[in-house]
Amino acid sequence: MSLGPIRRRKSPCLLVASVQDPSAFQDFYRAYVDGVVAYFTRRTFDAELALDLTGETFALALERRAQFRGRLPQEEQGWLFAIARSQLYRYYRSGEVERAALQRVGLDAPHATSADLEYVERLIDRPALHAAVREALASLTTDQAFAVCQRVLEERSYAEMAIELGVSEQVVRARVSRGLKQLGEKLGDYRLQDIA
Amino acid sequence: MTDLPPGLEDFGARLRGAAEADIRRSRPRHRGFLRDLGFPIAATVLTVAAGASAVSLIDGGKGPPIRAERGDGAGLQAPKDPGVVAASATPDPVDGPPWAVRVYTNDRGEECAQVGRLRAGLFGQIQNGRFRELPPDAPGTCGPAARTQTLAAVERRADPPRTLVFGLAAARSVNVSVGSRKARVTPAGLGAFVVVFQGASRAPVVVDDGNGPPQRPQ
Numbered sequence: 001m002s003l004g005p006i007r008r009r010k011s012p013c014l015l016v017a018s019v020q021d022p023s024a025f026q027d028f029y030r031a032y033v034d035g036v037v038a039y040f041t042r043r044t045f046d047a048e049l050a051l052d053l054t055g056e057t058f059a060l061a062l063e064r065r066a067q068f069r070g071r072l073p074q075e076e077q078g079w080l081f082a083i084a085r086s087q088l089y090r091y092y093r094s095g096e097v098e099r100a101a102l103q104r105v106g107l108d109a110p111h112a113t114s115a116d117l118e119y120v121e122r123l124i125d126r127p128a129l130h131a132a133v134r135e136a137l138a139s140l141t142t143d144q145a146f147a148v149c150q151r152v153l154e155e156r157s158y159a160e161m162a163i164e165l166g167v168s169e170q171v172v173r174a175r176v177s178r179g180l181k182q183l184g185e186k187l188g189d190y191r192l193q194d195i196a
Numbered sequence: 197m198t199d200l201p202p203g204l205e206d207f208g209a210r211l212r213g214a215a216e217a218d219i220r221r222s223r224p225r226h227r228g229f230l231r232d233l234g235f236p237i238a239a240t241v242l243t244v245a246a247g248a249s250a251v252s253l254i255d256g257g258k259g260p261p262i263r264a265e266r267g268d269g270a271g272l273q274a275p276k277d278p279g280v281v282a283a284s285a286t287p288d289p290v291d292g293p294p295w296a297v298r299v300y301t302n303d304r305g306e307e308c309a310q311v312g313r314l315r316a317g318l319f320g321q322i323q324n325g326r327f328r329e330l331p332p333d334a335p336g337t338c339g340p341a342a343r344t345q346t347l348a349a350v351e352r353r354a355d356p357p358r359t360l361v362f363g364l365a366a367a368r369s370v371n372v373s374v375g376s377r378k379a380r381v382t383p384a385g386l387g388a389f390v391v392v393f394q395g396a397s398r399a400p401v402v403v404d405d406g407n408g409p410p411q412r413p414q
Contacts, residue, residue, distance in 0.1 A: 022215035029208045033200065051203070058211055062218065064408065066340045082409045105214040110207035119201040 015076040019066045029058055032077060036084050038123040043088060047120035048112045052097040055109035057084045059101035136186035144179035151176045222305060222340055278332050280319050283384035288313075289394050290356065292322060297362050297388035300336065308336035311351060311362040311390050323355070337363065346370060346387070348403040350413045352396040359397045361413070362390035367405035375399025 018025035036057055040050035060083050068079055090098050102109060110116065137145050150156045151172075158176075162169045200208065278300040285294040293313040300308050312319045312330050320329040337349035348363040348370075361372045365383035372379050372391045376399075383389040404410035 018215060020219060022212045022219060025215040026208050026212040029211055030200065033204060033208070037204075054204075055207060058207075059214075060408065062211060062215055064345055067345055067411075079409075086408060105218070107207075107210050107214055111203040113201060113203045115201040116203035119204070 012073060013068075013071050013076050014073070015061075015065050015068045015079070016071065025062060025065065028061075028076070031073075032080055033058070034123060035077075036080065037120055039081065039084055040088065041120055041124045042129075044091075047117045049091075049097065050120055051112050051116065052099075052109045053084070053087050053091060055107070056098050056101055057087050059105050059107060060087070062105055063101055132187060136183045139186055140179050140182055144175050144182070147172055147175035148179035148183065152180075280314065281385050281388035282314070284388040284390055285314055286390050286392055288358075289392060292356075293327070295360065295362075295390050295392050297364075297384075297390050298330075298336070299364065299386055299388060302336075302338055304338075306338040306340060307347065307364055308338040309347060309349065309362060309364050309388065310334060310336040311349075311360050321353075339364070345407050346403060346405040346411065348411050348413045350374075350401045352398075354396055357394070357396040359393040359395060359401070360390060361393075361401055361403060362388075363403070363413075365389050365405055367407055369405075371402075371404045371406075373402045 014024050014028035014031060018028055033054065036054050037050050040053045041047060044050055044053070057080070061080055064083075068076060070076055070079060087098060097109075099109065137148075140148065147161065150161055151158070158169045158172045161172045165172065278298055280296055280298045282296065285296040287294050293315040295311060296314045296319070298310045298312060298319050300310075302308050310319075310330065312321050313327070315327045318327070318329045320327055322328075337347065339347035346363055346365045346367060348361065351360045351362070352358070353360065359374050361374065365387035368382065370381050370383060370389055372381060374393050374397050377393055377397075379391045379393075381389045381391050401413055402410045403413060
């Protein structure tokens with residue numbers, strides 16, 4: 001996925017220039033915000049959550065920009081996505097979006113207008129995502145696909161499914177577990193496409 | 197550059213405003229950052245002055261210490277308010293005076309840290325068996341005053357061979373590793389810390405204060 005052109009400056013690295021030039025930080029944001037939003041959206045499937053995580057990521061980047069030791073656009077991109085990954089892991093661990101950096105710099109998270117939400121959905125390329133999910137489900141056995149769909153989409157209990165299928169709960173759990181693992185491996189290839 | 201929707205465009209403009217405010221705040225101060233601090237530091241900061249000997253030290257190096265001459269340093273403008281954080285004093289793993297961190301503000305308003313040994317109230321290092329005071333204008337490792345991540349540096353010394361990881365922390369504890377050797381340190385006043393490893397190791401150094409991606413000072 002294209003991340004947009006990098007405007008040429010005295011320093012090829014926007015982040016380095018932004019230590020003294022606030023417009024360079026805004027250019028840095030514009031150069032990479034698409035990629036960061038897409039990164040979060042593909043991993044959370046929640047547009048508003050992705051925007052919140054994006055806000056905190058760029059607030060941290062603003063605070064820490066003077067600590068960046070690279071010189072190349074690729075390095076600043078890697079640095080930024082390291083912060084983004086850290087925020088995603090914090091969210092996975094706590095179930096909440098960190099907002100400490102936003103508060104320190106005195107900002108609210110991006111406001112999610114309907115235009116912003118549509119924009120985010122376009123970034124994740126919904127048809128491609130649907131195709132990826134269909135393909136991943138097709139790679140499961142019939143038993144696994146049924147068990148995963150019943151458990152995840154219909155939220156049925158293992159006990160209920162075991163009775164219906166005439167097998168033990170342990171068997172049902174194993175089908176769901178293996179099915180989800182297989183789905184994760186298949187969809188992992190899809191998620192890797194957004195960042196080179 | 198792509199056209200952003202209104203919420204994201206507005207956020208970008210607000211980020212620019214925050215960057216402007218940050219740059220204004222980071223402009224050099226002229227009063228010295230130590231006096232700006234609002235928490236008691238007298239108990240933990242020893243101002244290095246001629247003949248000061250306020251710290252009880254393990255003696256090391258033969259003979260009397262060699263005092264610094266004017267111009268022995270890198271020729272930088274003399275920094276403001278250099279102060280050794282006595283509470284950062286860390287014993288050497290083998291012998292000799294303890295290691296500690298000296299802090300100062302440079303003329304760009306950045307916070308700076310140096311590492312050295314403390315002996316008889318002087319901050320310096322042992323060279324050729326003699327303790328030599330480090331001149332006040334010796335260069336340090338510097339970072340923005342309004343830091344949210346630890347300022348960390350590594351120095352490798354040959355005689356005796358030591359790997360020193362030091363800096364000014366932005367967290368209540370810092371994990372340091374040199375290759376497979378690990379240590380956790382609780383920073384002293386002003387966030388000053390120093391971890392001393394035997395051997396001048398070229399193994400990768402990692403400093404993790406839990407506030408973001410671990411740092412790898414070179």
